[in-house]
Amino acid sequence: MELELTINWYIALSAILFSLGALGVLTRRNAIIVFMSIEMMLNAANLAFVAFARHLGDLDGQVLVFFVITVAAAEVAVGLALIVTIFRSKKSINIDEINLMKG
Secondary structure, three states: OOOOOOHHHHHHHHHHHHHHHHHHHHHOOEHHHHHHHHHHHHHHHHHHHHHHHHHHOOOHHHHHHHHHHHHHHHHHHHHHHHHHHHHHHHOOOEOOOOOOOOO
16 A cells, blocks of 8 residues: 655645744754754745645746755855854854844
């Protein structure tokens, strides 16, 4: 007996991954964990795009995934550069301790 994966399973998995990512962003104070949670949310959106594209038989969702991956790569490059710079000056990457934007 073979398990047939329908679009509902993929969307449910995408919703679970997105919820876990949002929970990580809202509850964690470590900047690296927050960036990993944002990446998980972007990958959950990618999974939903690919699932809908496959279900509808259209490639537009898969093309959109390439744009999301490009934005995610740029976000990682800029975000990690900011984290390294902040760590060098503050010796911490705890979000609560970083108050560079306060005047």
